[in-house]
Amino acid sequence: MSETRKTVIECKHVSKTFYSMAGDNLVVSDLNFNVYENEFVVLFGPGQCGKSTILNLISGLESPTGGEIVVSGEKVSGPSPKRGMVYQTTNLFMWYTVMQNVEFGPKMQGVPKKIRRERAQKYIDLVGLNGFENQFPVKLSGGMQQRVGIARAYANEPELICMDEPFGHLDAQTRYLMEEEVERISNTARRTVVFVTNNAEEAIYLADRIILLHNCPTSVHKEYTVDLPRPRDYTSPEFLALREQITADMDNTL
Amino acid sequence: MKIKLKEMGNSLFFSLIGIAAILILWTLGVKFTSVGLLLPTPLEVLQRMAYTFSNAIGRELTLPMHLAVSLRRVVIGFSLASVCGVVLGIAMGRFRMVEAVCKPLFELVRPIPSVAWIPLAIVWFGIGETAKTFIIFMAGFVNIVVNTYAGAKQVDENMLGVAYMLGANEIQAFFHVVIPSCVPYIFAGMQVGLSTCWMAVLAAEMVSSTEGIGWTITAGQENGDMTQIFVGIIAIAVVGLLLAVLMRWAERVLCRWRVRGK
Known part of the structure; x- marks a missing residue:
């Protein structure tokens, strides 16, 4: 099936070494994977295994020391609005309102005010923040701030959205809620998403495909295609079986 | 509540x-x-104050007019200090080169109290308005640079990354990330700067002037008129307080985004 789908990300023999006086640190080694159009891929692995580094490489904030990353046929060479990012901490522009945050991307690219307002409104509505357009982020809860971050990434209408453990700092309750939200949002506004997490439940709930990563240096350990019907039930036997398998496989990577 | x-x-x-x-x-x-x-008694001071609202202190200016003269000097000196201070502070905070060149020089100028510039100002600019503007400028400038520099230093580099990821170029990132995150610091500097400017204008006027609220105090001293001295001091205090309130109000409006709750 993948033969007919458009490839969005190609990671080819990617490696990344951080050089420092204290010694060189090989964080990513010979990383190979593809992500296809409109696919929701979860990069899953233990903490501190360089998952965020992979996203930084894909987004162009850092460059690989070996191999190359090609996004939509173009080699990544720096940050680009074609690749959106949702961060672990919300990283909102605290001095701008919800609306100003969400329309930031289109505004920077010179989209006329009327069009970008409409577009921003569409995504604000999509993440359920209707009525909060003129609030400043400081007045919103952690979950709501993260929704703004998601709307801001989507409003730029990028080819690809990277999410770096976006719910890592939320409490368990809000986390479940936000997982449902992301599921709903990505069904409504279909995009290619690369989602990083160290939570197996979250990975299985959201992913079309899970890529399990090795620990230091990071490379692909195993892949799983998740074809459980959506929305998924955390307590179904299939869900639990997959979770067991992935957790066992992850233990082997350590 | x-x-x-x-x-x-x-x-x-x-x-x-x-x-x-x-x-x-x-x-x-x-x-x-x-x-x-x-x-004098407080009542005498108050009566004199009311009297000088419509009657001249010295040759022709009433109390409000003397205040207006001083305020005008402060507004000019403070505005210049704000513009130059913010520009230099941000340049020092964001560009290594500017920091390397200007910071040592600035650190030398910084501890000099504004009154120490008075003799120099008089020699350089005479006893006219330029000398006073210069003294007021120096008083405000230092505070504004120090605070703006601190603000420009603490700009979150991650937020610049966010802006670039969303498609901002360097200039846009500067105006949408660097400047807004400096604003609270700039305001802190301007608040302190405005009150030091207000002190500096009085010092400048007491040394060489024929009008202004600082002059009314020296004139009172020369005539042995204690009530006039007190009128001047109280007017200074009240206007200083009003200036501080005005700055705090402006900060609340411009830095609304930092306020939690309703």
Whole structure:
């Protein structure tokens, strides 16, 4: 099936070494994977295994020391609005309102005010923040701030959205809620998403495909295609079986 | 909320008691002790103040006009100091080269009190308005640079990354990330700067001037007119307080995004 789908990300023999006086640190080694159009891929692995580094490489904030990353046929060479990012901490522009945050991307690219307002409104509505357009982020809860971050990434209408453990700092309750939200949002506004997490439940709930990563240096350990019907039930036997398998496989990577 | 109101009411009550106590002690001291030879009563000061609202102190200017003269000098000097201070502070905070060149020079100038510039200003610019503007400028400039520089240093590099990821170029990132995150620091600097400018104008006027609120005090001293000195001092205090309130209000409006809750 993948033969007919458009490839969005190609990671080819990617490696990344951080050089420092204290010694060189090989964080990513010979990383190979593809992500296809409109696919929701979860990069899953233990903490501190360089998952965020992979996203930084894909987004162009850092460059690989070996191999190359090609996004939509173009080699990544720096940050680009074609690749959106949702961060672990919300990283909102605290001095701008919800609306100003969400329309930031289109505004920077010179989209006329009327069009970008409409577009921003569409995504604000999509993440359920209707009525909060003129609030400043400081007045919103952690979950709501993260929704703004998601709307801001989507409003730029990028080819690809990277999410770096976006719910890592939320409490368990809000986390479940936000997982449902992301599921709903990505069904409504279909995009290619690369989602990083160290939570197996979250990975299985959201992913079309899970890529399990090795620990230091990071490379692909195993892949799983998740074809459980959506929305998924955390307590179904299939869900639990997959979770067991992935957790066992992850233990082997350590 | 109720408790808060009560607390506020209480603290206002005690502040008023404090002021009232001073005024009563002052009046009693003047009336019944030898302090009376040195001081007018608060009431006399108040009466004189009311009188000078419509009658000239010195040749032709009334109290509000003297205040206006001083305020005008402050506005000019402070505005120049703000513009130059913000530009230099941000340049020092964001560009290594500027920091390397300007920071040592600035650190040398920084501890010089603004009154120390008075003799130099008079030699360089004479006793006219330029000298006063220069003294006021130096007083405000230092504070504004220090704070703006601190603000420009603490700009979150991650937020610049966010802006680039969303498609901003360097200039856009500067105006949408660097400047806004410096604004609270700039304001802190401007608040301190405005009050030091207000002090500096008085110092400048006391040394060489023929008008302005600082001059009214020196004129009072020369004529042995204690009441006039007090009128000047109280006017200075009240205007200084109003300036501080004005700055705080402006900060609240411009830095709305930092305020939690309603």
